Amino acid sequence: xxxxxxxxxxxxxxxxxxxxxxxxxxxxxxxxxxxxxxxxxxxxxxxxxxxxxxxxxxxxxxxxxxxxxxxxxxxxxxxxxxxxxxxxxxxxxxxxxxxxxxxxxxxxxxxxxxxxxxxxxxxxxxxxxxxxxxxxxxxxxxxxxxxxxxxxxxxxxxxxxxxxxxxxxxxxxxxxxxxxxxxxxxxxxxxxxxxxxxxxxxxxxxxxxxxxxxxxxxxxxxxxxxxxxxxxxxxxxxxxxxxxxxxxxxxxxxxxxxxxxxxxxxxxxxxxxxxxxxxxxxxxxxxxxxxxxxxxxxxxxxxxxxxxxxxxxxxxxxxxxxxxxxxxxxxxxxxxxxxxxxxxxxxxxxxxxxxxxxxxxxxxxxxxxxxxxxxxxxxxxxxxxxxxxxxxxxxxxxxxxxxxxxxxxxxxxxxxxxxxxxxxxxxxxxxxxxxxxxxxxxxxxxxxxxxxxxxxxxxxxxxxxxxxxxxx
Ligand code: MN
Numbered sequence: 001x002x003x004x005x006x007x008x009x010x011x012x013x014x015x016x017x018x019x020x021x022x023x024x025x026x027x028x029x030x031x032x033x034x035x036x037x038x039x040x041x042x043x044x045x046x047x048x049x050x051x052x053x054x055x056x057x058x059x060x061x062x063x064x065x066x067x068x069x070x071x072x073x074x075x076x077x078x079x080x081x082x083x084x085x086x087x088x089x090x091x092x093x094x095x096x097x098x099x100x101x102x103x104x105x106x107x108x109x110x111x112x113x114x115x116x117x118x119x120x121x122x123x124x125x126x127x128x129x130x131x132x133x134x135x136x137x138x139x140x141x142x143x144x145x146x147x148x149x150x151x152x153x154x155x156x157x158x159x160x161x162x163x164x165x166x167x168x169x170x171x172x173x174x175x176x177x178x179x180x181x182x183x184x185x186x187x188x189x190x191x192x193x194x195x196x197x198x199x200x201x202x203x204x205x206x207x208x209x210x211x212x213x214x215x216x217x218x219x220x221x222x223x224x225x226x227x228x229x230x231x232x233x234x235x236x237x238x239x240x241x242x243x244x245x246x247x248x249x250x251x252x253x254x255x256x257x258x259x260x261x262x263x264x265x266x267x268x269x270x271x272x273x274x275x276x277x278x279x280x281x282x283x284x285x286x287x288x289x290x291x292x293x294x295x296x297x298x299x300x301x302x303x304x305x306x307x308x309x310x311x312x313x314x315x316x317x318x319x320x321x322x323x324x325x326x327x328x329x330x331x332x333x334x335x336x337x338x339x340x341x342x343x344x345x346x347x348x349x350x351x352x353x354x355x356x357x358x359x360x361x362x363x364x365x366x367x368x369x370x371x372x373x374x375x376x377x378x379x380x381x382x383x384x385x386x387x388x389x390x391x392x393x394x395x396x397x398x399x400x401x402x403x404x405x406x407x408x409x410x411x412x413x414x415x416x417x418x419x420x421x422x423x424x425x426x427x428x429x430x431x432x433x434x435x436x437x438x439x440x441x442x443x444x445x446x447x448x449x450x451x452x453x454x455x456x457x458x459x460x461x462x463x464x465x466x467x468x469x470x471x472x
Contacts, residue, residue: 016231016234016248017084017204017206017229017231018203018204018246018248018249019071019074019202019203019204019249019250019296019298020296021204022074022084022204022205023057023059023071023074023296025083025084026056026057026074030056031055031056031057031080032056032057032058032059033052033055033056033057033058033059034058034059034061035048035058035059035060035061035063037061037062038062038065039060039063039064040063040064041063041064041066041070041129041130041131041132041140042064042131042132042140043132043133043135045060045063045064045070045072045131045299046072046131046132046133046134046299046301046304048060049072049073049299049301049304050301050304052073053073053076053301053304053305053306054076054077054305056073057071057072057073057074057076058071058072058073059071059296060072060129063129063131064129066129068128068129068291068295068296068297069129069296069297070129070131070296070297070298070299071202071296071297071298071299072298072299072300072301072306073304073305073306074205074298074306075205075208075306075309075310076304076305076306076309077305077309078092078309078312078313080205080309081205081209081309081313084204084205084206085205085206085228085229092313092317093313093316093317093320093332093333095228096209096213096228096313096314096317097317097320097321098227099210099224099225099227099228100213100215100224100227100317100318100321102227103219103220103223103224103226103227104223104226104227104230104231104232105220105223105226105232106220106222106223106226106232106233106234106235106244107232107233107234107235108234108235108236108237108244109234109235109236109247110236111236111247112234112236112245112247112248113247113248113292114200114236114245114246114247114248114249114250114251114252114290114291114292115236115239115252115290116290116291116292116293117290117291117292117293117295118239118288118289118290119288119289119290120239120240120287120288122169122170122286122287122288122289123169123170124166124168124169124170124172124253124286124289125140125166125169126169127289128142128201128251128289128297129297130142130166130297130299131299133269133299133301133302134268134269134275134301134302134303135269136267136269136275137267137268137269137275137302138165138264138265138266138267138268138278139165139166140165140166141163141164141165141166141268141302142164142166142172142199142201142253142299143163143164143299143300143301143302143307144161144201144202144208144298144299144300145161145162145164145199145200145201145253146159146160146161146199146200146201146203146207146208146211146246147159147160147161147162147164147174147181147197147198147199148197148198148199148200148222148243148244148245149180149181149184149185149195149196149197149243149257150184150196150242150243151184151187151218152184152187152188152191152193152195153187154218155242156218156220157220157222157243157244158180158181158184158217158218158220158221159207159210159211159220159221159222159225160179160180160181160211160221161208161211161212161310162174162175162176162177162181163175163265163268163270163276163302164199164284165265165266165268167263167265167283170255170285170286170287171263171283171284171285171286172199172253172255172283172284172286173263173264173265173281173282173283173284174257174265174281174282174283174284175265175266175268175276175281175282176257176281176282180217180218181197183217185257185282188257188259189259189260192259193259194256194257194258194259194285195256195257196238196241196242196243196255196256197241197243197254197255197256197257197284198238198241198243198245198252198253198254198255199252199253199255199284200245200246200249200251200252200253201249201250201251201252201253201297201298202249202250202251202295202296202297202298203246203248203249203250203298204225204229206225206228206229207222207225207233207246208310209225209228209310209313209314210222210224210225210228210314211225212310212311212313212314212315213314213317213318214314214315214318214368222235222246233246234246234247234248235247238252238254238288238290239254239288239290240254240287240288241254241256241287250291250292250295250296250297250298251289251290251291251292251295251297252289252290252291253286253288253289254286254287254288254289254290255284255285255286255287255288256284256285256287257282257283257284258282258283258284258285261282261283262280262281262282262283263280263281263283264278264279264280264281265278265279265280265281266278266279266281268302269302269303270302270303270414271302271303271307271308271311271340271341271342271414272303272340272342272343272412272414272415272416273303273340274414274416276414308337308340308341309341311335311341311342312335312341312342315335315341315342315368315370316333316334316335318367318368319333319335319345319364319367319368319371320332320333322363322364322366322367323347323360323363323364323367326359326363327349327356327359327360327363329349329350329351329352329356329360330347330348330349330360331348331349331350331379332347332348332383333345333346333347333348333364333383334346334348334383334384336386336389337386338386339372339373342370342371342412343370343371343372343373343412343415344371344372344373344374344375345364345371345373345374345375346374346375346376346377346383346389347360347361347364347374347375347376347377348377348378348379348381348383349376349377349378349379349431350379351378351431351432351434352434353434354433354434354435357376357429357431358404358427358429360374360376361374361376361404361427361428361429362404362427364427365406365409365425365427369409369410369411369412370411370412371425372411372412372415372423372424372425372426373425373426373427373428374425374426374427374428375389375392375393375427375428375430376427376428376429376430376431377389377392377396377430377431378392378396378431378432380443381430389430392430392431393428393430395441396430396431396432396441397428397429397430402428402429402430403426403427403428403429404425404426404427404428404429405424405425405426405427406424406425406426406427407424408422408424409422409423409424409425410422410423411423411424411425
């Protein structure tokens with residue numbers, strides 16, 4: 001899809017796509033609930049969000065008596081993400097692949113709604129409605145903030161999301177996994193410096209999704225967001241440092257990751273549905289908070305559907321790209337819900353040679369260390385349906401012939417069954433043999449099923465009809 005056609009596909013969204021344009025669309029299509037006043041920021045806001053996570057976004061007008069509203073569940077299904085980009089769900093992964101290949105540089109602007117209000121005297125819990133989510137979380141967490149940092153040598157920006165614990169009025173404990181933000185921070189720390197950053201809250205889903213692309217170091221994820229939306233993101237310089245942030249964001253927290261400081265952070269409810277443990281982690285000192293006059297705070301419940309979907313789509317696109325580089329038969333992939341949208345991968349193939357599914361399985365293990373189980377299925381299996389995937393395993397797989405087990409590989413540290421991140425891998429080839437006769441694996445089918453018109457063939461009043469036909 002070209003960039004001009006993606007602009008065209010957003011026709012009707014003439015305003016720059018931001019959180020508000022997306023919330024307006026959700027409200028207009030009956031996908032937004034609004035809570036009554038008086039909901040507590042501690043547990044209750046997360047409980048209501050979780051209750052509605054498969055149905056609706058929720059706007060809390062004044063949670064905990066706070067003047068600033070909170071929104072949650074802004075995308076809890078892949079079809080919502082596709083809708084936010086103005087495309088159909090089957091175009092989602094190809095569109096993401098395309099955006100990663102052809103990034104669109106952002107443009108800098110001088111004035112920004114995100115800076116209408118500036119607090120230089122910072123008190124996080126007073127100025128922002130920050131919820132506490134899962135039962136044993138250590139306290140309130142900022143969970144939906146884009147952390148934007150600059151390469152200290154080149155100025156190239158990186159965008160990622162981290163769990164951010166409120167540790168004091170102007171202090172945030174942050175978990176930095178071994179990726180790009182940590183790489184930039186180590187560069188700064190080795191030079192005896194801190195790393196200037198910004199935490200950006202309240203952006204369009206495209207910006208959140210783009211932040212999760214498995215891009216190379218020094219590939220600015222905000223350029224992927226621009227490509228996803230088909231127009232450059234407008235960025236503005238922070239008030240207290242050189243970091244550039246989306247001008248149409250709701251809220252920006254400006255600060256610096258402190259050198260040679262580590263303080264306790266955690267526990268925090270994570271995507272595997274377990275708690276990430278408490279440990280000494282990096283610390284952000286906050287210099288300023290800026291926001292819109294009527295800012296909206298976005299929160300993501302840890303381990304909820306929004307958290308799962310947020311990791312799912314960018315990883316699927318990356319794994320699909322990785323597999324298609326080596327295997328022309330790969331058509332689609334899905335990270336399943338039961339596999340916490342990270343660990344269990346299903347690959348759909350148009351199989352042309354026996355044996356290749358096992359090569360695909362080994363390729364997928366190499367695609368991302370989180371992938372722990374791979375199931376390969378044929379084109380006639382609906383990979384969005386766990387029952388269909390199990391049916392393929394039940395009827396096309398033999399464990400002594402079609403199973404691969406690899407011991408002692410790298411896995412996810414957040415998988416509590418792993419040995420500190422050392423994990424086994426399992427591959428299941430659930431495809432039918434190429435040479436199978438035409439009837440052996442032919443799915444049963446009733447002729448005319450798809451054409452049945454129920455109002456035409458059924459009587460209007462079944463109770464009365466039944467009483468006429470069957471007498472007591
Ligand atoms: Mn990056």
